Amino acid sequence: MTFPERSEPAFDAAERPMLEGWLDYHRETMAMKCAGLTDAQLREASVPPSAFTLLGLLRHMAEVERGWFREVLAGEELPELYSTEEDPDGEFRVTEADTWAEADAAWRAEIAAARKNAAAYHLDDFSQGVGSAGEAFSLRWIYLHMIEEYARHNGHADLVRERVDGATGD
Template identity: 70%
Template sequence: MKTERSEPAPDAGERAMLEGWLDYHRDTLAWKCAGLDDAQLRTASVPPSEFSLLGLVRHMAEVERGWFRQVLVNDDPGSIYCTAEDPDGEFHVTDKDTWDEAYATWQQEIAVARRNAVRFGLDDLSEGASRSSGTSFNLRWIYTHMIEEYARHNGHADLVRERIDGATGD
């Protein structure tokens, strides 16, 4: 598992900058989970919340799929962990859910995201649209949103990790 992070070059072009910051935040989430066993990764942040690092990784796999498959290229393979009966299924982890499965699924979705994004320019509009608003988005907006999504959730991950074993970091 990759846990080293590097910021994009301060003079990088716009696309390299956006992709670099997105990768930085993806790596940050992996780093927040590094060295923990499955039981620790399933540990809820603060009861009654079910928020856990394992659930967060599963959530980000769903988010990658939603933006880079469903919206960007109009491919809807369905949800990974969520169902109509359990729309927040990614956060409802059980003793059977493992890091190996969640990490592999997340990395697979990241690989698909990269393959799909390379076909678009930053100003190109998505082939799909938001389910709620019907809005199409350019790739720049999707990258910016994904950076925001990861950055916000990495703050949550930092607090959960500190609760589990006291580890902190930026």
């Protein structure tokens, strides 16, 4: 596993590059929180009996990327990656068979799809799909929500990482 580089967002960018820069910063932070750990460490629960793990968190973020940029923004009809109707939190339930390689590949594929879909929209354009209450969202709203989602979960990841091996950081 290689340690990712993280780029600081520009201080003087226009709005869209600023939003994209902050989202990428938080994506890279998530990768940093998981870097250098074994699959077993990535599956280690934060505080047993909780099932909250770094691997589950990365899988969750793959689902979130997929949900907002593919299903809501672009209106694609897709199956969930890890969850089911019977187990709506399935991404958090990792087993010995679940690996970093698979989760990282799925997450990065969803990020690539997100970037591609977002490139076709202006910030004020509304989504082709809708949220759970039937509302459409602007790309600007989706970017801001995703920055918030990553920022919150990066805080969770920092605590789990400290529990796993004592490492802390921003």
